[in-house]
Amino acid sequence: MAIKSRPVTQTSIHTRHRLSRSEELAPYVLLIPGLVVIAALSIYPLVYLIDVSLRSYYLAAPETSRWVGLGNYVSAFQDTNFWGSVWVSVRYIVVAVAAEMVLGFAIALLLFHPIRFLGLWRTALLIPIILTPIVVGANWKLMFNQEFGVIPFLLGQLGIQSLYLAGPGSALWSVLLVEIWQWTPFVTLICMAGLATLPSEPLEAAEVDGASQWQVIRFILLPLMVPFLTIALVLRFIATFKAFDLIYIMTGGGPGVSTQVLVMRVYEQGFVDLQVGKAAALAVMLLIVAILITKFFIAQVLAMRPQEEQDA
Secondary structure (H helix, E strand, O other), X not given: OOOOOOOOOHHHHHHHHHHHHHHHHHHHHHHHHHHHHHHXXXXXXXXHHXXXXXXXXXXXXXXXXXXXXXXXXXXXXXXXXXXXXXXXXXXXHHHHHHHHHHHHHHHHHHHHOOOOOHHHHHHXXXXXXHOOHHHHHHHHHHHOOOOOOHHHHHHHHOOOOOOOOOOOOOHHHHHHHHHHHXXXXXXXXXXXHHHHOOOOHXXXXXXXXXXXXXXXXXXXXXXXXXXXXXXXHHHHHHHHHOOOHHHHHHOOOOOOOOOOOHHHHHHHHHHHOOEHHHHHHHHHHHHHHHHHHHHHHHHHHHHOOXXXXXXX
């Protein structure tokens, strides 16, 4: 029996056109709620932050707020405490990231070879990472206590002048010790993941050629691990650049300003001195610097991709 086809009318053509148009617009309509949330939680606060940074805004008397343009930014560059916090931040970032990268890679190499209780050691690596900085800072602060802390006691038994949080010369190094202890395992895990994906052929060829362990690490493992090390470097730089909670719990930025990093300086300006406009200006400058440096690191990571992936 022959099947009769329906005649294509102008109405059916318009109906199909509307349906296809609705299908094209559906993904964009579904994105609207998410975009509204992003705008409410990110874009609006950013715009408000920039607006406040251009005003003289004293938190105790918000009605006295007035437009000063770039005055807060100029004031920041003229503030000696600001430059002091920049120097503290630079030392904190450089020492912490460098130590974590070197120690993390070294520990990953040790755990890369089969050793006894390997699963136990790998599990132990997770303990510092899963602890919150507040818990870590509070416990280490007790351990550094001069009266009943275990660290001064042990170092005293060895005849070593102990590190303590009340000394302006040792406070920053004490905080750095805790920072390195907590986040070196994070770098180790990234390096272990990278080592697990490396091809075995270059290592086998080096073993056949009689290469030493150091030569294998320097000429084979390190070049192959550069993408993973760069990723770890980017993530740790971002984290140390905005370090606050650990330093706040352990020293509060003191003694004096010896551990006052840039984020601590923003906190002091906004919530201690109540100069919200100046604090907002510092926050905007930190944001710009973080974006520029992160963009540079990401560009380096993308440049390391194989040529076929870049062409794709």
